[in-house]
Amino acid sequence: MISPRTLRNLRSELSRSLLAKLGIAILAVILFTALFAPLLAPHDPTDQNLDNANVPPLGFTATENQTTSQMVDGEVQIVEEEVVVNTTAEHPLGTDSLGRDVLSRTMFGARTSLLVGLLGTSIAVVLGVTVGITAGYYGGRIDDALMRFADVMLAFPSLVLAIALIGLWGQASWRIPDPLVALGIASSEMPEHVVLPGTVIVVVALVNWVWFARVARGEALSVRDQEYVKAARSMGGSDLHVILKHVLPNSLTPILVLATIQIAAIILLESSLSFLGFSGAQLSWGFDIAQGRQYLSSSWWIATVPGLAIVAAVIGINLIGDWLRDALDPGIEGQGGAP
Amino acid sequence: MTDPLVTVDGLEKYYYENDTLLDRLTGAEREAVRAVDGVSFEVREGETLGVVGESGCGKSTLAETLMRLREPTGGSVTFDGDPVYELSGDDMDAFRRRAQVMFQDPFSSLDPRMTAGEIITEPLAIHGVGTGAERRERAETLLEEVGLSADQIDRYPHEFSGGQRQRIGFARALAIDPEFVVLDEPVSALDVSVQAQVLNLLADMQAERDLTYLFIAHDLSVVRHISDRVAVMYLGEIVEIGPTEEIFEDPQHPYTKALLESVPRADTDERDRVVETIRGDVPSPRDPPSGCSFRTRCPELIQPPWLDAPQAAFREISEFRTRIENGDIDVDTRWEQVGDPDREDRAAFVDSLYAEAFDEDLPDDDEGTVREAIRALADGDREAAAATLRERYRSPCEAVDPALPAGEHPSACLLNEQPDDVEAAREEWEADRDAPGVGASSR
Structure with a gap:
């Protein structure tokens, strides 16, 4: 389905655009980190150490109010003093309020975000494209019924809808053994499971499929009237043939571009859900931000580091979306990519 | 006279406006757009019937309705004895194999994401003819036959010129060995020099394969070049039909005359000729004129018996x-x-x-x-x-x-035999x- 011409356009657009390279680089780093987190992370992200809590990142200092009591002249004196908390090379990005390593947590958190982003988007694409193409291709009553339903879905604020659905279904999640740990490649001190937040994935898909349905319908409407579709029908091609061979391939470009944008939106939605405590994931960027929120004035890094990770992921994915949009634009399609 | 392969009888295709639920609730009147308004003719085996008319006169709708790409609102089409609109299952399948269409637009008639080979073999794939290798071989042969080269089989449509694309479209129409091909303005989007090549290709293939053509065009010289008989359409109706030479040498209907008159000729007299073009625009098919549909523009409008004005x-x-x-x-x-x-x-x-x-x-x-x-x-x-x-x-x-009375060269005009x-x-x-x-x- 990807023609050599498309590949050529992708390549030439990539060589032209610095931002596209940057986007791919960012996403590659995040993907790599997520895949090999047990090998890369310096600590077990769930390992607590209260003696080492709220350690600032390297290069920063932080002070902490410490209350000590001592006997002075037979009386107990309570002394409050400011103590400088030293950074340690062991925790380059510091630790959180329970002494867990922020860097390790952020690395593992990438897994949840990417899992939810990719799987959620995939389900949303399949659902939305099926509905949208059916509506656009057949038109008439079918179109009216499906699209009015989609409009109703659009009327709900996505976060509210997501919370309502989670409230309805509960927080089902599966623990999948981490192959790197199970096979002994990574240290056995690392968490043994990857948590797959099932409900969250389904819910973010149900909240976002409407966008794909809208775009797919519009594409199907325009492709439906192309002469090659008439030609296929005049040859005796069934609806299924026409949809699979002509309508779907010719509708994919904007859907692909939309998908990249939606991955970013879904990552944000997952973070919001985790932040609000609805996702059930304990190792996620959003969850860590929620945890760090109350220490923002004293230990800003607890929330800031996962926050920057979200920003980086969203920017990276959006840059890739821009690249795909430019490269697959029908306007330059067919020229084989000008130098 | 050979037998008719296709018989069209009183074919009607109306589109309705104001037909949504809301319109019905508010009682808005259903408005009919009469794209094809009672058309009857036959296409005889082995001949080329040309259909001419201005843009918007319903030529393409006629072609698509005849091929059952749209359901008619009235009338019937008989293909080799079978009523096309009543076919289903295997019979419909057979009709889809025996009758093919070639489309007008060299750009939108070929799927931009398929190679020439995939495009040409699509009808074979749909009807499950041959294996993949056999189909590919057939596509290569067809490419050669329509004047392209077999090694272009893996190219995409954008790598071809307009004329070449139409050749591919024609190869696709021929792939499954049809008897009847509807050519819907096959050359109107091409340069004049390329038009002639493609027309000659169409004529050659017709002779070689005993094809029957329904050739739709707005260009009279193109129609004259390729047709055995010509039907002239105006506002969804056929106003005159007859053998090509008779239509061009002895047109009966005022519309046909005006249409022929408006064609510039390569002649030294041309400088002095006052071209009497048809006045005004085609009336809207939403609200066609009463009586004769051409009367609003007709130079030979009949005077009432009591009048004798110039x-x-x-x-x-x-x-x-x-x-x-x-x-x-x-x-x-x-x-x-x-x-x-x-x-x-x-x-x-x-x-x-x-x-x-x-x-x-x-x-x-x-x-x-x-x-x-x-x-x-x-x-x-x-x-x-x-x-x-x-x-x-x-x-x-x-x-x-x-x-339109019966006969070899009838015309729908009160000035003529009715x-x-x-x-x-x-x-x-x-x-x-x-x-x-x-x-x-x-x-």
């Missing part, structure tokens, strides 16, 4: 009447032009509008009647103005709908009306 004068009066009936004359603006805001100087108003509308010298009686109508208009009584003109200048063409029921209707119309008094009330 044809040019009669035509100007008829056009003026149409303007009044349609409310195209803005009385307020005219008064402003006359420069009389108090609207007292009716004579000036009449002179001004009369001078604007009439170039011809009208006979005195007619000038009187027209001026009387304009006076009514000046008083703001458009209805009376229209009635005055309608009374005296109504034409049988607006009351009687001409039909079926008995049409002649009867015309006589009835003429007998029914007394000649109005000649400008009696105008003085």
Whole structure:
């Protein structure tokens, strides 16, 4: 389905655009980190150490109010003093309020975000494209019924809808053994499971499929009237043939571009859900931000580091979306990519 | 005469506007757009029937309805004895194999994401003919046959020129060995030099494979080049049909004559020839004229029996009447032009509008009647103005709908031979009306 011409356009657009390279680089780093987190992370992200809590990142200092009591002249004196908390090379990005390593947590958190982003988007694409193409291709009553339903879905604020659905279904999640740990490649001190937040994935898909349905319908409407579709029908091609061979391939470009944008939106939605405590994931960027929120004035890094990770992921994915949009634009399609 | 392969009988395709649920609830009237309005003809085995007409006359809708890409609202099509609109299952499958279409647009008729080979073998794949290798071989042969080279099989449409793309479209239509091919303006998007090549290819393949063509075009010279017979369409109806040479040498219908007249010729006389083009635009198929659909533009509009005005004068009066009936004359603006805001100087108003509308010298009686109508208009009584003109200048063409009689070269015009029921209707119309008094009330 990807023609050599498309590949050529992708390549030439990539060589032209610095931002596209940057986007791919960012996403590659995040993907790599997520895949090999047990090998890369310096600590077990769930390992607590209260003696080492709220350690600032390297290069920063932080002070902490410490209350000590001592006997002075037979009386107990309570002394409050400011103590400088030293950074340690062991925790380059510091630790959180329970002494867990922020860097390790952020690395593992990438897994949840990417899992939810990719799987959620995939389900949303399949659902939305099926509905949208059916509506656009057949038109008439079918179109009216499906699209009015989609409009109703659009009327709900996505976060509210997501919370309502989670409230309805509960927080089902599966623990999948981490192959790197199970096979002994990574240290056995690392968490043994990857948590797959099932409900969250389904819910973010149900909240976002409407966008794909809208775009797919519009594409199907325009492709439906192309002469090659008439030609296929005049040859005796069934609806299924026409949809699979002509309508779907010719509708994919904007859907692909939309998908990249939606991955970013879904990552944000997952973070919001985790932040609000609805996702059930304990190792996620959003969850860590929620945890760090109350220490923002004293230990800003607890929330800031996962926050920057979200920003980086969203920017990276959006840059890739821009690249795909430019490269697959029908306007330059067919020229084989000008130098 | 060979047997007809395709027989079209009274085919109708109406589109309805104001047909949504809301319209029905509010009681809005359903408006029919008569794209194809009762068309009958046959295509004989091995011949090329050309269909010509201006843009929007329903040629392409005819082709698509005939191929059952759209369901008709009336009439029937018979293909080799089978009623096309009643076929289903295997019979429909067989029809889809035996009849193919080649489309107009070299760009949108080929899927941009398929290679030439995939495009040409698509009908074979749909009908499950041959293995993958056999199909590919067939595509290579076809590419050679339509004048391309077999090693272009893996190229994409954008790598071909317009003419080459049409060749691929034609190869696709031929892939499954059809008997009947509908060619929907196959060359109208091509350069003139390329047109000739593609037309010759079409003719060669027809001779080689005993194909029957329905060739749709708006270009008369193209149709003349390739057709055995020609049907002329106007506003969803066939107005004349006959052998190509007869149509071009001895056109019967005023529309055909005007159409042929408007074609520039390569001739030294051409410099001096006054090209009498058809006036006005094609009327909307939403609201076609009563009677003969061409009457609003017809240079040979028939005068009522009591009238004997010069044809040019009669035509100007008829056009003026149409303007009044349609409310195209803005009385307020005219008064402003006359420069009389108090609207007292009716004579000036009449002179001004009369001078604007009439170039011809009208006979005195007619000038009187027209001026009387304009006076009514000046008083703001458009209805009376229209009635005055309608009374005296109504034409049988607006009351009687001409039909296409049987025969080898029939035309749907009251000037020519008409079926008995049409002649009867015309006589009835003429007998029914007394000649109005000649400008009696105008003085």
